[in-house]
Amino acid sequence: MxxxxxxxxxxxxxxxxxxxxxxxxxxxxxxxxxxxxxxxxxxxxxxxxxxxxxxxxxxxxxxxxxxxxxxxxxxxxxxxxxxxQSDPAARIQELCRHVEAHPDDPHDLADLAARAGLSRFHLQRSFKAAVGLTPKQYVEACRVRKLKQSLRTSQDVAEAVYDAGFGSSSRVYERADTRLGMTPNQYRRGGRGVAITYATAESPVGLMMIGATDRGLCFVQFGDSEDALLGALRKEYPAAGIAPMGTPHPVEFRNWIAALTNHLAGNQPRLELPLDIQATAFQMRVWNYLQSIPYGEVQSYGEVAAGIGQPSATRAVARACASNTVAIAIPCHRVIRGTGELGGYRWGLARKRTLIDLERAKRGVCFSLPR
Ligand SMILES: [Zn+2]
Structure with missing residues (x-):
């Protein structure tokens, strides 16, 4: 033309x-x-x-x-x-960048909708579908991330709270309770004041330690010994009160362990467990997305990056996978390299391969990964 x-x-x-x-x-x-x-x-x-x-x-x-x-x-x-032109995904992606860049702006739904050129209803629905969070939750996640950053450097918690756009400290404590898992002060002090109980169980990939607060799982990891696992748990939450789970285990905890073991045995493809973990907005998006990869399937880091609307963030996706503290519950083992190589796994490639092979065998998929 x-x-x-x-x-x-x-x-x-x-x-x-x-x-x-x-x-x-x-x-x-x-x-x-x-x-x-x-x-x-x-x-x-x-x-x-x-x-x-x-x-x-x-x-x-x-x-x-x-x-x-x-x-x-x-x-x-x-x-x-x-x-x-047709797909709101790119507009939502731009909106995410905008919110991340300005976490302390008010960002009410009407403003965000106008910015994306979508109706409020449409924005709400497509945002949730694309990001896994509502716009409001996303704005809060960005504020929480900023708050976490300033808490590490600031002398004054109240100041950091205002600085991150929360307006009042009662509000952030209320929100942070569900979103951070821990209040800002607790987070700043490595989990001080948080009670974590743990137990171990055998799994197809060796000893598994499960740590939980009264709100959900905060630690699911594999290791060679209980000592090594306890060391990892203490490292993750250096100031938390950490104690072995009393026996008999509380009923919720028994249910969580049963769900994990059933899932690992291939008898419960969908796993929905309450988690009490700390995440940045980006990690939260990656982790939410990982939970949508079906049992027995794998995706590449690039596919996950594209899936959360940030196709160029492959390395950041790999880092988010590597910082997962709750194995299986957030199935980071289902992400491999685009070349078909396994990539990394926080708990060792042998475990990753076993988990993938196990899921494939249960799904009746009879090819295996290159070795
Ligand atoms: Zn272009």
């Missing part, structure tokens, strides 16, 4: 010169107004795309992605011009 693009008649007309100027500014407001094709690469983009700028003689403008496609161009993988 040659010459200036035909622009939609129902909005203000953009001539070629205006398109070019908007492109030079990488003007986000121009996104959706026109699309930019580069003849030398065969790719078309949104005006705000951050990929390298083309020579003007190779650039053509199109009113719609369809026009660009019919000129033989392919959608850019970086700015995903098709998604922004």
């Amino acid at each position: 040659e010459g200036p693009a035909r622009m939609a008649q129902d909005r203000s007309m953009w001539n070629e010169e205006q398109c070019w100027e908007a492109l030079e500014r990488r003007d986000r407001n121009a996104d959706g107004q026109f699309y930019v094709g580069v003849l030398s690469t065969g790719i078309y983009c949104r005006p705000s795309c951050t990929s390298r700028r083309a020579l003007r003689k190779n650039v053509r403008f199109y009113a719609t992605p369809q026009e660009a496609e019919s000129a033989g161009l392919r959608a850019c993988l970086r700015c995903r011009p098709l998604e922004t």
Whole structure:
């Protein structure tokens, strides 16, 4: 297609010169107004795309992605011009970046919806589907993350609480109780004031230690001895009150262990256990996503990154997997390298392979991973 693009008649007309100027500014407001094709690469983009700028003689403008496609161009993988047109995922992704950058803004639902160009209802629903949290929970998760960062450096808890956008310390204590698992003071002091009880159980991949607060599991890990496992638990929560579970174990705890063992034996594909763990907003998204990978299946770090809407965050996804403190309950063993290699596992590759093979055998999948 040659010459200036035909622009939609129902909005203000953009001539070629205006398109070019908007492109030079990488003007986000121009996104959706026109699309930019580069003849030398065969790719078309949104005006705000951050990929390298083309020579003007190779650039053509199109009113719609369809026009660009019919000129033989392919959608850019970086700015995903098709998604922004129809799929709210990219808008939600941008919204997440915005909230992360400004955790202390009020971010009420109406503002967020307007920013994403979606109705409040639509935003609420698609946000939850894409991120695993409601927008409100996400805003809080970002604040909690900022709070955790400032708690590590700040002398003054109250100040850090206000600084993270919570407004009043009673509110953060109330929220943090469910979101952090521990209150800010407890978190700052490595779990001081938190009572954790633990027990061990045999599993197909060796000794398993399960630690819990009265709200849920905070530790599920494998090791070679109870001493080593207890060491790992103490390292995770250095100031918590840690004690062996009394016998008989409380009924909830017995149920949690039974669920974990049934799951490991392949008799309970879906596992839903209350967790009492600490997470950054990013970890929370990764971990929520991991819980959606079905029993017996694996995905690559790249697929998980794409799945949470951050395709370039592969390494950060791998780090989030490696920092999981509750094995199996958050099935980080189901994530492997795109090449089919196992990647890493906090509790050793042999255990990871056994877990994957076990799940596949139960699912009747009869191929195995390269060794
Ligand atoms: Zn692009």
